Amino acid sequence: MSGTQETVDQVRAVTEQSYKYGFTTDIEADLAPKGLNEDIVRFISAKKEEPEWLLEWRLKAFRAWQAMEEPRYWAKLSYPPIDYQDAHYYAAPKTSNRPKSLDEVDPELLRTYEKLGIPLREQEILAGVEGTETKMPAIAVDAVFDSVSVATTFKAKLEEMGIIFCSISEAVREHPDLVRQYLGTVVPYTDNFYATLNCAVFTDGSFVYVPKGVRCPMELSTYFRINQANTGQFERTLIIADEGAYVSYLEGCTAPKRDENQLHAAVVELVALDNATIKYSTVQNWYPGNEDGVGGIYNFVTKRGACRGVNSKISWTQVETGSAITWKYPSCILQGDNSVGEFYSVAITNNRQQADTGTKMIHIGKNTKSTIVSKGISAGRSNNTYRGLVKILPKADGARNHTQCDSLLIGDQCGAHTVPYIESRNRSARVEHEATTAKISEDQLFYCRQRGLDPEDAVSLIVNGFCKEVLKELPMEFAVEAQKLVGISLEGSVG
Amino acid sequence: MLEIKNLHATVDGKEILKGIDLTIGSGEVHAIMGPNGSGKSTLSYVLAGREGYEVTEGSVTYNGMDLLTLEPEERAAEGVFLAFQYPVEIPGVANTTFLKYALNAMRKRRGEPELDALQFLKLIREKTKALNMSDDMLKRAVNVGFSGGEKKRNETLQMAVLQPRFAILDETDSGLDIDALRIVADGVNALRGADRSMLVITHYQRLLEYIVPDRVHVLAHGRIQRSGGKELALELEEKGYREFGVDEAA
Numbered sequence: 001m002s003g004t005q006e007t008v009d010q011v012r013a014v015t016e017q018s019y020k021y022g023f024t025t026d027i028e029a030d031l032a033p034k035g036l037n038e039d040i041v042r043f044i045s046a047k048k049e050e051p052e053w054l055l056e057w058r059l060k061a062f063r064a065w066q067a068m069e070e071p072r073y074w075a076k077l078s079y080p081p082i083d084y085q086d087a088h089y090y091a092a093p094k095t096s097n098r099p100k101s102l103d104e105v106d107p108e109l110l111r112t113y114e115k116l117g118i119p120l121r122e123q124e125i126l127a128g129v130e131g132t133e134t135k136m137p138a139i140a141v142d143a144v145f146d147s148v149s150v151a152t153t154f155k156a157k158l159e160e161m162g163i164i165f166c167s168i169s170e171a172v173r174e175h176p177d178l179v180r181q182y183l184g185t186v187v188p189y190t191d192n193f194y195a196t197l198n199c200a201v202f203t204d205g206s207f208v209y210v211p212k213g214v215r216c217p218m219e220l221s222t223y224f225r226i227n228q229a230n231t232g233q234f235e236r237t238l239i240i241a242d243e244g245a246y247v248s249y250l251e252g253c254t255a256p257k258r259d260e261n262q263l264h265a266a267v268v269e270l271v272a273l274d275n276a277t278i279k280y281s282t283v284q285n286w287y288p289g290n291e292d293g294v295g296g297i298y299n300f301v302t303k304r305g306a307c308r309g310v311n312s313k314i315s316w317t318q319v320e321t322g323s324a325i326t327w328k329y330p331s332c333i334l335q336g337d338n339s340v341g342e343f344y345s346v347a348i349t350n351n352r353q354q355a356d357t358g359t360k361m362i363h364i365g366k367n368t369k370s371t372i373v374s375k376g377i378s379a380g381r382s383n384n385t386y387r388g389l390v391k392i393l394p395k396a397d398g399a400r401n402h403t404q405c406d407s408l409l410i411g412d413q414c415g416a417h418t419v420p421y422i423e424s425r426n427r428s429a430r431v432e433h434e435a436t437t438a439k440i441s442e443d444q445l446f447y448c449r450q451r452g453l454d455p456e457d458a459v460s461l462i463v464n465g466f467c468k469e470v471l472k473e474l475p476m477e478f479a480v481e482a483q484k485l486v487g488i489s490l491e492g493s494v495g
Numbered sequence: 496m497l498e499i500k501n502l503h504a505t506v507d508g509k510e511i512l513k514g515i516d517l518t519i520g521s522g523e524v525h526a527i528m529g530p531n532g533s534g535k536s537t538l539s540y541v542l543a544g545r546e547g548y549e550v551t552e553g554s555v556t557y558n559g560m561d562l563l564t565l566e567p568e569e570r571a572a573e574g575v576f577l578a579f580q581y582p583v584e585i586p587g588v589a590n591t592t593f594l595k596y597a598l599n600a601m602r603k604r605r606g607e608p609e610l611d612a613l614q615f616l617k618l619i620r621e622k623t624k625a626l627n628m629s630d631d632m633l634k635r636a637v638n639v640g641f642s643g644g645e646k647k648r649n650e651t652l653q654m655a656v657l658q659p660r661f662a663i664l665d666e667t668d669s670g671l672d673i674d675a676l677r678i679v680a681d682g683v684n685a686l687r688g689a690d691r692s693m694l695v696i697t698h699y700q701r702l703l704e705y706i707v708p709d710r711v712h713v714l715a716h717g718r719i720q721r722s723g724g725k726e727l728a729l730e731l732e733e734k735g736y737r738e739f740g741v742d743e744a745a
Contacts, residue, residue: 441583442546442547443583444583444585446545446546446567447582447583448585448597449544449566449571450543450544450567450568450576450579451593451653452568452571452597452598452604453568453596453597453600454600455568457596457600461592461593461596462588464587464588465586465587466586466587467587468587469587
């Protein structure tokens with residue numbers, strides 16, 4: 001039937017169009033030779049003019065990594081073996097030799113950010129620009145989303161308040177003591193296969209320090225982008241909120257469309273001291289591969305926050321729509337008494353995407369509290385797993401957790417899985433787990449269409465309603481973007 | 496306005512509509528009465544374009560268009576509105592948000608400018624007031640936790656905002672007490688006009704005391720068995736469906 005074929009073609013066109021960040025920037029890059037060995041680790045460290053202690057730390061990690069096995073069995077993910085020797089571990093635009101102003105930045109790079117909708121032009125004193133000596137995404141590392149609040153006053157204003165916001169490479173040079181004091185203290189270099197690899201070869205990322213009693217007056221944001229082919233991206237972010245400090249931070253990610261899979265193995269460490277609050281939001285939109293599952297980013301990320309101080313709070317909000325594979329468990333170590341951990345997650349998988357994501361809440365201190373709200377949406381032939389650990393240690397008197405996991409299925413070829421682990425070693429603790437699974441019903445779809453919405457708008461509206469509890473946790477400026485993204489990610493999933 | 500000719504339709508391969516002929520003129524209100532399983536709801540779904548309701552024979556012409564070739568959302572934009580017997584819940588989506596999306600989707604399809612937040616707010620305030628509905632109901636998620644009466648009132652509100660040209664009311668009276676029925680009927684009557692036609696589907700004559708039809712049709716076994724004026728409803732109430740060759744238990 002030609003009519004049917006037409007429909008199929010239309011759906012395909014929409015699906016393929018939907019990833020609008022899939023372009024490549026043509027720019028000459030300074031590449032490390034392919035492969036991974038101690039020389040490459042030294043090469044990266046030398047490129048970044050790092051102190052001896054950091055090189056030693058990288059090498060220790062590399063040696064540990066060589067003895068480690070890839071965690072391939074417990075997560076509900078399937079993918080061919082990754083050849084870790086077949087990638088460049090360092091790639092930087094040749095022209096970006098620490099430009100001091102945007103005039104020195106390659107115009108091709110500036111155009112890229114224009115295309116991505118990330119305005120840099122008026123932000124010449126932006127932290128990320130000065131720290132642009134590394135690979136391509138480094139300039140994105142601190143490229144900030146919100147042009148209005150960030151524009152010209154951004155860095156000066158932050159510095160006035162004693163807030164440090166720069167690339168981690170710059171922090172290593174300018175604030176070595178702070179970096180040395182905290183780096184690897186939340187995610188140790190032996191933590192897991194991907195995190196350990198990251199310790200050995202991390203290239204850039206963001207560094208934030210908010211001093212005692214300071215409330216960071218604006219959203220800090222990092223925009224990650226992978227451009228170069230055959231590279232992995234290994235960024236490292238470290239955020240420290242000193243006593244009584246508050247900071248809200250957001251990261252965004254996109255990558256070009258390529259037929260090969262690219263590895264992204266990031267580590268994010270958060271440290272909240274007494275009475276401090278860190279709010280960390282992610283809108284992850286890495287290239288997910290095409291509808292047959294070719295290409296896309298392998299996103300193996302270790303994110304962990306330590307609530308070290310009393311009454312401290314760490315809140316993770318994530319909207320995961322991209323990547324071929326997502327392996328990610330942003331966690332909280334609730335060490336300080338009365339500390340609070342939160343995890344709000346929307347994970348959407350379509351076509352052949354696979355996501356195994358969730359959180360770990362480790363209750364150590366007294367009266368620690370954690371909240372988990374996870375919304376998984378599966379469409380196409382995708383698989384979406386929530387995997388979460390709530391662990392109450394013996395001294396965590398009065399600890400409380402509430403977990404809510406909701407799954408929504410679109411179509412009949414996708415999968416939703418919920419795997420909660422609960423370990424309680426304190427009798428006074430209270431742990432609650434609720435889970436639901438639902439399908440978008442024919443009734444709902446027809447009701448929306450009868451009221452004039454086309455099927456894709458209807459699905460977008462229904463799914464946004466389903467995710468509302470999580471989306472409302474996002475900073476205002478990004479909530480609207482996220483809502484749109486939710487709709488776009490599901491294009492082609494009905495009709 | 497609407498001309499249905501020899502309409503046959505199947506659901507899951509089973510023929511439910513077996514040749515319906517019905518013509519509704521501009522501004523007319525027609526009632527369809529019939530026992531359970533007579534095909535009343537099937538007719539409303541076929542007219543609105545629901546998937547799974549397959550037309551095997553016949554035609555439906557709506558304002559000169561072949562209605563059956565249009566997608567449900569296209570029919571909606573052309574002014575076809577179905578007030579559902581069981582309005583559907585959409586968790587997390589505020590009633591106003593839903594209505595605004597719906598109205599603007601239709602306007603866009605018709606090439607009319609979309610309403611901005613302020614214009615929409617003004618419109619919905621006015622309509623809510625007329626239906627004696629609370630602001631609270633607008634903020635709540637679509638039909639979630641609504642009582643039967645609230646749901647039907649909400650359908651009437653949607654109709655008032657969307658201003659259809661042809662409205663199908665599918666058992667709007669079911670689950671309503673007498674006060675709620677009166678409010679809903681008043682809302683519907685307020686929408687009657689020379690350029691708006693309605694098809695009122697009901698099981699009982701009671702609703703027709705409030706929404707007085709121009710014509711009444713008795714549907715049974717997938718066909719219209721008899722048509723007449725509003726007095727036909729009373730006759731039916733008195734004699735029961737059996738008089739019309741219908742086994743009520745069917």
